[in-house]
Amino acid sequence: MIDIDDLRKSQIELNGLTKAEESYTFYHDETNNIRKLHITAQGLNVEALKVFVLGGVVHEGAPRPIDIRSLRAAMRIQKTAPEIKLVHVAKGDFLDVLRSTKLTTFLRWIAGNGLTIQYHDLDPLYWSIVDIVDSIISNLRDHWLYQHHALLKGDLTAVLRGDLSATVNLFHRYGYPGLAAESRKPFLNDLIALLEHYSAVLPAQNAFILKQVLKAGRGLDGLDFIEGYPSHTLIDEFSTFYLCRIAVFKNSAHILDEEKSIQEHFLKTPLASGGKPVTNYRFADSKAEPGIQLADVVVGLLGKMHTYFTETSCEEVTTDRDNLTDTSLQNAELLRDLISASHDANIAFMNHVGSAHDIDKLDLFLRFHDGAYATL
Structure with missing residues (x-):
């Protein structure tokens, strides 16, 4: 078994966390999980290095029903679609996604329904x-x-x-x-x-x-x-990042999208706290969990954004931001406000494992009101 308390204590002390004792409900999904990263004589085992994101949405208190029928209607999601995924909201790279009016609807709905975004991003090359x-x-x-x-x-x-x-x-x-x-x-x-x-x-x-x-x-x-x-x-598996979220917020509920490799890892090495099994998390079918469907869109968007930063120079990021208009500009500002609100609510809601230069690009593009983005 893995005792989460030592990990939890080190993370709280290292990052100066003050609200880890609070009770929340987290809905998690992931994007760009390459499972393993290793080197062969022919090169890397993956075609492209994209930023891994684990996260989604969070609200205060115990789990509660999340009704997304109004969101589906506003985005005109077909009744035959069993769940909402990013592909129903927008397609393409990060700048393409920002042009979507459905994304505007989605971001506004998140902000207006008592939900906060939360995520951990990881650049596999940096790591x-x-x-x-x-x-x-x-x-x-x-x-x-x-x-x-x-x-x-x-x-x-x-x-x-x-x-x-x-x-x-x-x-x-x-x-x-x-x-x-x-x-x-x-x-x-x-x-x-x-x-x-x-x-x-x-x-x-x-x-x-x-x-x-x-x-x-x-x-x-x-x-x-x-x-x-x-x-x-280079990277053997990604369960550590799931473990860290569950450990830091051990007084919260964590509802995670089904991910076979992570589920198998937790079965082989169960989590414990104070000698007792950790039971504050469960894996669920996204079709039956609206919160996970929202998480899919959130991590998909953020995965595209952070990958864009790894692939784009500061000069290009600045130019791209200057050229935003209409829906793209509105979505950038909505995303900025959601990230700011998340940081204000609890600095532990976001955790970045990436180049300081790429995190600077986050501020260059989203232009936070204080002119500086506080990273964790």
Whole structure:
């Protein structure tokens, strides 16, 4: 069994959470769950790296009926459709989706029916490489580097994203993330060479500092988080992120869309708290749970948005935002207001695992009223 209390305590202390004791009802769905991410001689096992999102909607208190008949009618969903999914609301990439008048109806309905959006997003490339920086700065014990670890990780992500095929080839060559001790210096040397080749993607000072950190890593006796682990396995599974949501809000109810791999994992390793089984969650058929149907649309939209940020430069994001008009602009503002309301209600409702530069794009595009987006 897995005891959730230690995980819960560490998350609350690390992120300064103050409302984790409250009682809520969460409806969860997911998008872009690739199950596993690993490296073969031919490259990654997936065609494209898209941002994983687990989330949906939440309301205060115990579960209550959610009647979406008025929403279905307003969006003119055919009676033959057994449930609402993103495909019924909008299609295409993020900018295409924003043009949908049905999305306007949907976002307004969420805001007007006592619901708040909640989600955890994860960039699989970022998650796969952060251990490089952490392995170095945890051993250097430099307070300044600790303060700027998020920026260093974001900078490294920008460099490695610049030529993903070269990055994957480098990782395959050295069996990353399971380096052999003798590969430590050659791996970092090749990583530095890649940084030098693509340094133009970073401000000069950022590139210089990142290079110095990587060079310092060559003098360490070990890289704790990327040596001795299984080779070529970047992400083994996604159950950790489900576990974290359930653990942090252990006094809340969690209703999750059926996901076979996650259900099997929880059956093999049941959750416990204080020696007793955790029973605050259940998996359900989305056709019978309107809250999960709403979650499908929410995570689908947010998955497209955060993937767009990973694929688009700050300059392009700014231009795209400046060019929004009519329905697209209205939907961007509605989404901004929903995210702001979620943050105001409880900062733990949102959790971002991605480059600091990509989170900056969230503010660039949605233009929060305070001019800065508070990340968790």
